[in-house]
Amino acid sequence: MTGTLERAAPAGPEAGTSRSPQAGGPSQRPAGGPGTEHVTMVAALNAALAGALADDPRVLVFGEDVGTLGGVFRVTDGLAARFGEDRVFDTPLAEAGILGTAIGMAMNGLVPVVEMQFDAFAYPAFEQVSSHLAKLRNRTRGRISLPIVVRIPYGGGIGGVEHHCDSSEAYYAHTPGLRVVTPGTPADAYHLLRQSIDCPDPVIFLEPKRRYWSRQAVPADPGVAMDQAVVRRVGQDVTLIAYGGMVTTALEAAAAAADEGWDAEVVDLRSLSPFDDATVAASVRRTGRAVVVHEAPGFGGYGAEVAARLTELCFHYLQAPILRVTGFDIPYPPPSLEEHHLPGVDRILDTIGRLQWDDNA
Amino acid sequence: MTASTLEARVAAALPPGGEPLRLISADGQPCEPSGVLGLPPDETLRELHRQMVIGRRLDTQATALTRQGRLAVYPSSRGQEACQIGAVLALREQDWLFPTYRDTVAVLARAVAPAEALSLLRGEWHCGYDPYEHRVAPQCTPLATNTLHAVGLARAAQVKHDDQVALALLGDGATSEGDTHEALNFAAVWSAPVVFLVQNNGYAISVPLAKQTAAPALAYKGVGYGMRSLLIDGNDAAVVYAAVRSAVDHAAAGRGPTLIEALTYRVEAHTNADDAARYRDSAEVEAWLSRDPLRRMEAYLRGRGLLDDAGLARITAEADRLAAQVREALGSEPAADPAELFDHVYARPTRSLAAQREFLLAEIADSVVTGTDMAGTDMAGAGQEQA
Numbered sequence: 198m199t200g201t202l203e204r205a206a207p208a209g210p211e212a213g214t215s216r217s218p219q220a221g222g223p224s225q226r227p228a229g230g231p232g233t234e235h236v237t238m239v240a241a242l243n244a245a246l247a248g249a250l251a252d253d254p255r256v257l258v259f260g261e262d263v264g265t266l267g268g269v270f271r272v273t274d275g276l277a278a279r280f281g282e283d284r285v286f287d288t289p290l291a292e293a294g295i296l297g298t299a300i301g302m303a304m305n306g307l308v309p310v311v312e313m314q315f316d317a318f319a320y321p322a323f324e325q326v327s328s329h330l331a332k333l334r335n336r337t338r339g340r341i342s343l344p345i346v347v348r349i350p351y352g353g354g355i356g357g358v359e360h361h362c363d364s365s366e367a368y369y370a371h372t373p374g375l376r377v378v379t380p381g382t383p384a385d386a387y388h389l390l391r392q393s394i395d396c397p398d399p400v401i402f403l404e405p406k407r408r409y410w411s412r413q414a415v416p417a418d419p420g421v422a423m424d425q426a427v428v429r430r431v432g433q434d435v436t437l438i439a440y441g442g443m444v445t446t447a448l449e450a451a452a453a454a455a456d457e458g459w460d461a462e463v464v465d466l467r468s469l470s471p472f473d474d475a476t477v478a479a480s481v482r483r484t485g486r487a488v489v490v491h492e493a494p495g496f497g498g499y500g501a502e503v504a505a506r507l508t509e510l511c512f513h514y515l516q517a518p519i520l521r522v523t524g525f526d527i528p529y530p531p532p533s534l535e536e537h538h539l540p541g542v543d544r545i546l547d548t549i550g551r552l553q554w555d556d557n558a
Numbered sequence: 559m560t561a562s563t564l565e566a567r568v569a570a571a572l573p574p575g576g577e578p579l580r581l582i583s584a585d586g587q588p589c590e591p592s593g594v595l596g597l598p599p600d601e602t603l604r605e606l607h608r609q610m611v612i613g614r615r616l617d618t619q620a621t622a623l624t625r626q627g628r629l630a631v632y633p634s635s636r637g638q639e640a641c642q643i644g645a646v647l648a649l650r651e652q653d654w655l656f657p658t659y660r661d662t663v664a665v666l667a668r669a670v671a672p673a674e675a676l677s678l679l680r681g682e683w684h685c686g687y688d689p690y691e692h693r694v695a696p697q698c699t700p701l702a703t704n705t706l707h708a709v710g711l712a713r714a715a716q717v718k719h720d721d722q723v724a725l726a727l728l729g730d731g732a733t734s735e736g737d738t739h740e741a742l743n744f745a746a747v748w749s750a751p752v753v754f755l756v757q758n759n760g761y762a763i764s765v766p767l768a769k770q771t772a773a774p775a776l777a778y779k780g781v782g783y784g785m786r787s788l789l790i791d792g793n794d795a796a797v798v799y800a801a802v803r804s805a806v807d808h809a810a811a812g813r814g815p816t817l818i819e820a821l822t823y824r825v826e827a828h829t830n831a832d833d834a835a836r837y838r839d840s841a842e843v844e845a846w847l848s849r850d851p852l853r854r855m856e857a858y859l860r861g862r863g864l865l866d867d868a869g870l871a872r873i874t875a876e877a878d879r880l881a882a883q884v885r886e887a888l889g890s891e892p893a894a895d896p897a898e899l900f901d902h903v904y905a906r907p908t909r910s911l912a913a914q915r916e917f918l919l920a921e922i923a924d925s926v927v928t929g930t931d932m933a934g935t936d937m938a939g940a941g942q943e944q945a
Contacts, residue, residue: 257717283717289747294706294740301710301724304695307717321736328700329707336684336696339902373903397905424908471908 230387231417239409241383242272242348245390246310250280253308256394258285260295260312260348269314270350270409292318296325296347300333303343310394316351317360323368330399331374346393346400351379352442352492354407354539356532363529364493366441369401370470370502377469378423379403381444383411385467388419396423403469405442426473428480432462435486435549438477438503440466443490443540450490450545459549469499477503478510485516486552490540495523517553576775578821580791581800584849586857594788595800600864606647606795607855607865608873610639613663614852615877616672619884620662620679624830628888630681635663637793637825640851641757642727643667644798648806649725654693656708656726658701660757660824664727668692672880673887682892702732705741705754712745712752712809723751723809725802731762733776742817746783751809753802754780754817757792759824764837780817792820793851796858823849896922 229240230248249256258276260268264287267274277285288295292313299309313319319326326347333341353362369377376398380386386404393400421427429444430451439447444465451461464480466473481487487507489500504519522540530538580589581597588597598606617636623629635642642664649655649668657664665675670687677686678697685696695711698704708726715722732738733756745752756776760767773779780787786808790797798820805816823846827834834843859865900907900915907915 289740289743291740291743293737294709294744297703297706297737297741298710298713298744301707301712302714303710304689304707305711305714305718305720305722307714324700324737325703325706329703332684333696334905335902337689337902338683338685338898339905340688340690341696342905376904471910474909 229415231415234414235412236383236415237410237412238380238383238386238404239270239272241387241413241415242390242404243274243276244415245387245394246273246276247279249308249310249391249394250276250284253394255306255308256284256310257302257307258310258312259288259299261290261314262287263312268312270406272348272404273312292320292322293325296322296330299345299347300325300329300343303345304333304341308344308394310346310348313347313349315357315361316349316363316365319347319349319365322347326369326375326401327372331372334398335374342397343399344394344397346390346396346402348390348402348404350406350409351403352405352407353529353535354442354492356535357406358532359529362535364441364491364524366401366403366469366491367493367497367499369403370499374399375470376400376424377403378467379405379441379469380467381405381408381429381439381441381465383413384415385465387415389423389467392419392423403441407442408445411445424468424471424473426464426466426468426476428462428476429465430461430463432460432484434460434462434484435488435552436462436464436477436480436484437488437490437545437549438464438466439490440469441492443492446540446542447490447545450542450549453542453546454549457546457550461549466503472503472506474506474510478507481507481511481519482514485514486549487515487519488522488545488548488552489519490522490545492524492539494526495521496526498523517551520548520551522548576789578789578791578819579797579801580794581796582794582854582858584793584854586854586861588858595790595797595804598796598799598803600862602647602799603796603855604859604864606640606643606799607852607859608876609643609647609667610795610852610855611870611873612877612880613639613643613667615874615881616666616884617663619881620676621826621830623676623885623888629676629679631829631831632679633660633662633829634824634826635660637823637846637851638757638759639663640795640798640855641755641792641820641822644795645725645727645755645802648799648802650723650806652693652720652722653806654695654708654711654722654724656695656698656704656711656724658698658704658727658729658732660729661697661727665694665697668694670694671887672884676884676888677892680888680892682894683898702728702735702737702741704728705732705738706744708752708754709741709745709748709750709815712750712815713748716748716750721810723753723806725753725755725806727755727757729762730756730758730760730767730770730776731765732756733779734762734770742780742783742785742815745815746785749812749814751812752815753805753809754815755798755802756817756819757822758819759792759822761824761828761838763828763832764834766837775819777817777819783817785814786816788816788818790818790820792822793849793854795851795855822851 229236229244263273264277380389437447447463454461489503500521620632624632646667674687705726708724712724777787777789790801900911
């Protein structure tokens with residue numbers, strides 16, 4: 198990478214501007230990137246990494262099995278061969294080591310994009326994340342900037358065994374100094390990852406592994422900033438608020454709700470921290486009812502923050518208490534029982550039904 | 559590296575008898591050449607002595623400031639001056655230091671302004687200095703976490719082909735942390751230009767080395783990672799300087815990391831808030847005082863005609879002047895700005911943080927006007943809608 202790195206005149210770490218996805222020219226356009234038809238989320242993520250590596254010589258991709266193998270989900274497939282083992286490489290099996298060395302690299306001008314192989318395997322790195330990644334900018338009055346992206350495949354729904362299916366977003370979202378984003382679609386996977394890599398703040402990038410093989414065309418333009426929520430379906434009666442793997446589930450529930458006579462709006466949060474108060478509150482004010490959906494246990498979960506914020510922001514517009522549809526307050530179940538744990542269309546519909554429709558009839 | 563070359567290296571670096579490498583004996587006499595490290599030039603030895611005198615004076619001053627309430631707490635470096643001064647003087651301008659909270663003397667020796675270096679312990683701001691100005695990372699409080707940052711910074715220098723070495727300071731207690739294991743392993747696998755200096759001062763707060771490890775020497779741990787390792791007398795500034803300089807040269811030449819265990823002693827309690835009498839005998843402390851690093855270097859320099867009473871008086875006067883400057887700089891209450899609490903959390907404050915900032919400033923303005931106590935104020939308004 199030496200030659201490329203020395204040749205480059207990279208923007209400073211504060212210059213978090215989006216670069217054109219086509220910066221490398223049509224011949225450089227990675228398969229799965231903008232303009233390609235109906236790619237999987239895995240291919241979109243791969244294209245985003247390839248694009249960032251091609252555009253910015255400071256970018257490095259490393260973690261466990263991300264080199265020769267291309268990642269256990271193949272998100273980094275082919276990147277080591279294309280960009281060389283100085284820029285895309287396997288590390289020893291040690292998550293705190295991956296995170297801690299990424300911090301040192303970022304202090305020295307690089308832009309590490311690291312992979313934690315699975316949600317629960319990221320926990321050994323938690324001290325480095327919470328005590329250093331999140332705090333070094335503040336600790337040094339802004340002198341140290343850590344433009345690091347931590348990619349974490351998360352959540353269940355794929356029949357994974359113990360320690361492979363956690364929804365750990367609340368730990369990160371609760372930590373000041375981190376940004377937490379999670380795409381629900383392949384298009385968002387591409388653009389949110391490019392925006393995260395360009396972002397001067399550390400970003401926890403949660404990839405819903407149950408949607409890794411969903412397909413969608415990726416538009417050339419992201420359309421919205423990385424910290425904005427998006428209305429996925431317009432409706433009048435109730436706002437379903439979801440993120441990551443639950444966006445598709447919420448859309449399915451909204452379609453089913455139409456058969457029951459409820460016109461549901463679906464908001465995809467995309468950014469869990471910071472939270473887009475404006476977009477979400479505008480929707481809830483319009484509909485007067487809201488249901489928050491996530492896989493993680495409800496107690497102390499992210500949905501509690503969403504419900505509390507929206508109650509503060511929209512109290513006089515609400516026709517019913519904001520309800521949550523979440524996983525139970527249990528350790529993630531074994532694969533044979535996970536269908537009972539995960540929020541599904543029926544549970545969301547039942548919850549919509551409890552939004553005190555009769556009281557206002 | 560073949561097994562036999564590794565063995566040869568280990569044999570050269572780690573004396574089988576466990577006797578640490580030293581260049582100047584406790585009574586100030588030059589030692590037999592070790593074959594691994596040579597005595598630094600006279601000018602370097604004089605500078606080591608001068609800086610140690612200044613370091614100890616500032617350390618004493620900092621401890622005194624805790625009694626006056628000017629510092630919230632201070633973990634003293636007393637007794638460890640040879641390690642901290644020797645290591646810092648061995649670094650080159652472009653190299654990086656990754657210190658812990660016990661290494662304030664090292665931070666000051668790297669030319670960080672005392673008022674900035676003591677910001678953390680004064681309770682003013684977490685890190686008061688610009689790490690890039692003198693290439694000194696923030697002092698690490700969760701121990702051993704800095705070792706990984708040092709390895710990462712060194713790895714970045716390696717891939718950029720920058721001639722830059724990172725020095726991580728850690729203690730005997732920190733060698734039990736998982737991060738140290740991971741850092742040593744990553745450094746060795748990557749052959750990263752990094753130096754680990756373990757100041758083995760015998761205690762992790764109250765826990766003695768025997769309860770920390772069963773290893774015959776912490777230096778032997780480096781061998782397990784395939785790393786050059788040295789065991790040295792940490793109260794001999796000459797050997798600390800020579801060992802760290804040799805490790806820096808080794809790393810800069812692309813030959814990888816070095817682990818140095820320096821045997822030393824924490825003369826003071828863990829901090830001013832600690833009571834060391836609860837876990838160690840005064841006889842043990844007395845024994846170590848006879849191996850004092852300053853007296854040792856002074857005796858050597860006097861014996862060689864490199865220092866006299868007038869010279870020592872000049873250095874002492876300089877140290878007193880610097881201590882007076884520290885007293886003056888820390889003589890008033892820190893002027894911390896509450897608004898700044900929100901300014902550096904992200905590159906640009908989020909809308910929520912901007913609102914919370916306004917909330918706090920309004921609350922402060924209100925309390926100034928009405929004289930009300932701020933305690934117990936409801937923060938619920940912080941989540942209120944932003945236009």
